[in-house]
Amino acid sequence: MLTAQSLACLRGDRLLFKNVGFELNAGGLLYVLGENGSGKSSLLRMLCGLLMPEDGAVFWGGKKIKEDAENFLSNLTYIGHLNGLKDDLTAQENLYMGARLAGSEVSEESALAALAAIGIARCANLPVRVLSQGQKRRVALARLWLTDSKLWVLDEPFAALDAASVDVLASRLSQHMSNGGMTIITTHQDVTINAQSSQILRLSS
Amino acid sequence: MLTAQSLACLRGDRLLFKNVGFELNAGGLLYVLGENGSGKSSLLRMLCGLLMPEDGAVFWGGKKIKEDAENFLSNLTYIGHLNGLKDDLTAQENLYMGARLAGSEVSEESALAALAAIGIARCANLPVRVLSQGQKRRVALARLWLTDSKLWVLDEPFAALDAASVDVLASRLSQHMSNGGMTIITTHQDVTINAQSSQILRLSS
Amino acid sequence: MQWESWSAFFNMGGYAFYVWFSFGLTALCMVWEVIALRKRRAEALRLTQLLAQD
Amino acid sequence: MLAFRRRSDVATTLFFFLIVSSLFPLGIGPEPAVLSSIAPGVLWVAALLAGMLSLTRLFAADFADGSLEQMLLAPQPLALLVLAKIFAHWLICGLPVVLLAPIIGLQYALPNDALLVLVFALLLGTPALSLIGAIGAALTLGVRGSGLLVALLVLPLYIPVLIFGAGAVAASQHGMSSQAHLSLLAACSLLALVLAPMATAAALRISVE
Amino acid sequence: MLAFRRRSDVATTLFFFLIVSSLFPLGIGPEPAVLSSIAPGVLWVAALLAGMLSLTRLFAADFADGSLEQMLLAPQPLALLVLAKIFAHWLICGLPVVLLAPIIGLQYALPNDALLVLVFALLLGTPALSLIGAIGAALTLGVRGSGLLVALLVLPLYIPVLIFGAGAVAASQHGMSSQAHLSLLAACSLLALVLAPMATAAALRISVE
Amino acid sequence: MNINWFKYSSPQTFYPLAGKMIPWFAWLAAILAVAGLYIGFAIAPTDFQQGEAYRIIFVHVPAAWMSMVIYIVMAGWAAIGLALNARLSAMMAQALAPTGAIFTLIALVTGSLWGKPMWGTWWVWDARLTSELILLFLYLGFIALQSSIDDPRRADRAGALLALVGVVNVPIIYFSVKWWNTLHQGSSINMGAAPKMAATMLLGMLIMALAFWMYTVAVALMRVRCIMLERERTSDWVKELSVQGIAGVKS
Numbered sequence A, B: 001m002l003t004a005q006s007l008a009c010l011r012g013d014r015l016l017f018k019n020v021g022f023e024l025n026a027g028g029l030l031y032v033l034g035e036n037g038s039g040k041s042s043l044l045r046m047l048c049g050l051l052m053p054e055d056g057a058v059f060w061g062g063k064k065i066k067e068d069a070e071n072f073l074s075n076l077t078y079i080g081h082l083n084g085l086k087d088d089l090t091a092q093e094n095l096y097m098g099a100r101l102a103g104s105e106v107s108e109e110s111a112l113a114a115l116a117a118i119g120i121a122r123c124a125n126l127p128v129r130v131l132s133q134g135q136k137r138r139v140a141l142a143r144l145w146l147t148d149s150k151l152w153v154l155d156e157p158f159a160a161l162d163a164a165s166v167d168v169l170a171s172r173l174s175q176h177m178s179n180g181g182m183t184i185i186t187t188h189q190d191v192t193i194n195a196q197s198s199q200i201l202r203l204s205s
Numbered sequence C: 001m002q003w004e005s006w007s008a009f010f011n012m013g014g015y016a017f018y019v020w021f022s023f024g025l026t027a028l029c030m031v032w033e034v035i036a037l038r039k040r041r042a043e044a045l046r047l048t049q050l051l052a053q054d
Numbered sequence D, E: 001m002l003a004f005r006r007r008s009d010v011a012t013t014l015f016f017f018l019i020v021s022s023l024f025p026l027g028i029g030p031e032p033a034v035l036s037s038i039a040p041g042v043l044w045v046a047a048l049l050a051g052m053l054s055l056t057r058l059f060a061a062d063f064a065d066g067s068l069e070q071m072l073l074a075p076q077p078l079a080l081l082v083l084a085k086i087f088a089h090w091l092i093c094g095l096p097v098v099l100l101a102p103i104i105g106l107q108y109a110l111p112n113d114a115l116l117v118l119v120f121a122l123l124l125g126t127p128a129l130s131l132i133g134a135i136g137a138a139l140t141l142g143v144r145g146s147g148l149l150v151a152l153l154v155l156p157l158y159i160p161v162l163i164f165g166a167g168a169v170a171a172s173q174h175g176m177s178s179q180a181h182l183s184l185l186a187a188c189s190l191l192a193l194v195l196a197p198m199a200t201a202a203a204l205r206i207s208v209e
Numbered sequence F: 001m002n003i004n005w006f007k008y009s010s011p012q013t014f015y016p017l018a019g020k021m022i023p024w025f026a027w028l029a030a031i032l033a034v035a036g037l038y039i040g041f042a043i044a045p046t047d048f049q050q051g052e053a054y055r056i057i058f059v060h061v062p063a064a065w066m067s068m069v070i071y072i073v074m075a076g077w078a079a080i081g082l083a084l085n086a087r088l089s090a091m092m093a094q095a096l097a098p099t100g101a102i103f104t105l106i107a108l109v110t111g112s113l114w115g116k117p118m119w120g121t122w123w124v125w126d127a128r129l130t131s132e133l134i135l136l137f138l139y140l141g142f143i144a145l146q147s148s149i150d151d152p153r154r155a156d157r158a159g160a161l162l163a164l165v166g167v168v169n170v171p172i173i174y175f176s177v178k179w180w181n182t183l184h185q186g187s188s189i190n191m192g193a194a195p196k197m198a199a200t201m202l203l204g205m206l207i208m209a210l211a212f213w214m215y216t217v218a219v220a221l222m223r224v225r226c227i228m229l230e231r232e233r234t235s236d237w238v239k240e241l242s243v244q245g246i247a248g249v250k251s
């Protein structure tokens, strides 16, 4: 469903990568690996349409993502290095508002349920400002329990998580893939995720 | 040299931990482990004097750190979750200015050497804004190659680093300990660091 | 010809300061701009040559 | 969307407006004639600056914490989201100024009908300020020294609003009709309403790259 | 410390000051007599704003990126570091304003001796603005509802500086001696110099906890 | 035809072309300037009202004209750059801005040098003066924005957007300022009251304006060549160019 064709990325005056292409089908998992600064995050942003490729294009269901933006975006969930949380709002408010912004109808109860799923129900009513690093990350990741979009693009989701949460998240990902979802993920840690088909894309600088 | 006596930490209306105490001598390594939100970062900040303990006290060479602040602070290097880098300055400038701020005489060449040691000499003249997550972290960590302070307090230094950099950092830590330094570290990853004596402090919530 | 002598010309009917300052400033700006651009170009070429060498 | 901002922001804007506009009587002296002649200009400049102060941070927090990326990836048209955000900004920073203005106008010994015109002009003009300002705020995201840069970009564009707005009040003070000024002001706001959200959306896309 | 800021910041401050002070004639009208009577107030407000816009975020960036923690952990006394930072801020934002002021004064048709007093008053007064502002900036860090707090704390403290500063220029315009105003201004700055760094340091420690 | 355009719109082919054009424009500018100055100082008669001071007009008005023309041209290049994602257009826009700002400054300064003997004051808040001042701010905003963004592609696009927004606003600003000034009958001076110009004066001004125009083209081409060298430092064609060494310096 998601196809990338001969993508190239120029940052400043450095060509980070070129001729990157792949095809990702329902139930597929794509690991993007590489050292720090090899361009993983840049690639992920390019796949979401946040960054313009220097060359090549990204297709969703055969159409360029720029041309069919609304359809593509309503099938996409992206979680980057930044959590995208408002420090002053509580965890639950953050989740609830975020989902409304993304255009999905979410009740406050289901937001609470998502927080419970990733093990931070206790923090639901604390402002995000006071949460620990890992708890903040978990609030951001709780979105994955609320969304029904097909394509998940996750940039180092495991960073800052403790071992238990890593397992919870990995099993959520496996479940998503077994429902026919697709996931693109970067990580520096060794985590096993079950998927019908998984590929590895290695960027080298 | 560093002694903590029956520390207690109250955050909001929750008692995160109490009665935490340990003694760390020259060449010693202390792992602080625990799940997200168990209070690791809070403990580390308390040990640095950034957070006032609810109960108990921290001693450096037998004196309370508040009472002998200047001596303690000139022996301390703390790297927290946040990198403490200025987006607009280049990596090298950041390192150089940071060291000057901390009161140590550092030349621009040695700043460059430190960046080289952690493998990002190539980014020395780029503004930190454009660096990748892991590269930023590495710039922050390069301070460890410039400082001669005894006590290092590192909050999840391995987060966002690629495998090669983790090794480089681990061997730097081992070297520090073999020179009689002390390190307090938190991490969610499995990393082996050689030390003359290492202890584990487990916080549970 | 308008002017009886060179000194009359330079005097500009008593408005010498204003007239010559205007023209002088304009000329100065233009000359400065060209010189600055030549310098910038030389610098850019020097850098590219340095880069091309290694 | 509205919950994103806080009540204290309203207070800050109001305070700022109040302080800037009460400074002049202190600096210039209490003669009502002089005061009322400069009142329209001073009040409008104060409103302009008060709006601008809060504008610089319209998108900055969203940018730093990553919510802006999420906004860009939402399926709704970006210009619409932007418009909602600008509207919220206006409700918080524009409207209070409109409501406070007559009170300050009284301090400046403005006659009643001029006060009415003042309120009306602010009501028509402040949306344009928020709209134009948003473009500047979006363009300067993640740029160094952005606080003052935004002022440099936006203030020249504010000038027509300022002129028509202050002109309307001055006209009514001199017993002339302020009709023309007010309709020009409304035209400015309408034009901004049409163009600004799109321009802001484009600027945001550029800034996030 | 100084390298933390850039040359382009100076330029931005200057242009901001220039633009803000050209806004008033646009709002008020071009008559030289009126303009020169409001000039002291206008120039002082512009200076205040140029300073304040950059001040509010004096520590915010340090706070967000963690350099503030590092500052607190440096062995030097915190008040000294703070003072250096404030001084750098003044060099970048205060001094340029002082130097540009006479040119803008010309546009406002100020007489020569008033121009001299203006420069002198700004030179004495702007340090106080930076110093007092720093306290507010430190207190705003991470505190909820900080906007209101800072407005309440800082603006009343600014008012004396503004009154004395504008008063000095106005006095010389009216042919009176501006001696008294200037000495009061100097007293404000001295007092701020003694108290502000310590207060700021304390506020920073509280904010970081 | 189409193919040709694409060929010349790549920096690689435009660079030598620009190099060849610069001398032509430079010489044209010089010749026209000499002619204009000759007409301005030798042929044009003394103004019976203003005396010789009016001769400032021969730099003042051309500079003022150019300052406006350049802004429009700049916005045009910016629009093309934004619409077609063409690097060269964005670079042209960037190359024009400083020259435009300089002309604006010249118009302002020569204007006040004129105003002092004529009106007895350096500055009045006249409509024309004020809108010229605002134009200076617009230029400076453009330059400041571009120079404070590190990534050149982003700087191009942000600058282009600003220029476009500005160009929509310039007429609005101009008319609003004009209106503002005519409604307050404050200033007794009115520039429109300048005496009807003699034909020679008009000719002199036109020739000077042309000279300035040619100068602008030459300088903009020079600057765009510098920008290309700086931006495409690592690309093959620039490397080749510098390997050819002296050739690169000359052409």
Ligand code: HEM
Pocket: F057, F060, F061, F064, F065, F107, F108, F109, F110, F111, F112, F114, F115, F116, F118, F128, F129, F130, F132, F133, F191, F194
């Ligand atoms: C800072 C001061 C000034 C600025 C920015 C300025 C700006 C301009 C501009 C933009 C134009 C061209 C307008 C057009 O052709 O539509 C112009 C033309 C002219 N200016 Fe100025 N000016 C200034 C001062 C003066 C002064 C002091 C005088 C002297 C009396 C003057 C006399 C003229 C005349 C006679 C023209 C030609 C009018 C025409 O073409 O219809 N200007 N000026």
Ligand SMILES: Nc1ncnc2c1ncn2[C@@H]1O[C@H](COP(=O)(O)OP(=O)(O)OP(=O)(O)O)[C@@H](O)[C@H]1O
Pocket: A123, A126, A130, A131, A132, A133, A134, A135, A160, B011, B012, B013, B014, B016, B034, B035, B036, B037, B038, B039, B040, B041, B042, B043
């Ligand atoms: N003002 C407050 N009110 C209530 N709880 C608070 C407050 N401030 C902090 N906390 C709680 O204190 C804990 C802070 O933990 P800390 O940041 O030390 O965790 P950590 O062990 O470092 O976690 P991580 O592994 O995620 O970094 C969190 O559980 C947080 O919810």
Ligand SMILES: Nc1ncnc2c1ncn2[C@@H]1O[C@H](COP(=O)(O)OP(=O)(O)OP(=O)(O)O)[C@@H](O)[C@H]1O
Pocket: A011, A012, A013, A014, A016, A034, A035, A036, A037, A038, A039, A040, A041, A042, A043, B123, B126, B130, B131, B132, B133, B134, B135, B160, F150, F151
């Ligand atoms: N404007 C720029 N000028 C020069 N280099 C740039 C610019 N912007 C980005 N880069 C470079 O592009 C790379 C960005 O990489 P990216 O963030 O995609 O890395 P990553 O693979 O995600 O790394 P990490 O594992 O650390 O997250 C970095 O090497 C950075 O130095």
Ligand SMILES: [Mg+2]
Pocket: A040, A041, A042, A081, A155, B132, B133, B134
């Ligand atoms: Mg990354």
Ligand SMILES: [Mg+2]
Pocket: A132, A133, A134, B040, B041, B042, B081, B155
């Ligand atoms: Mg932690």
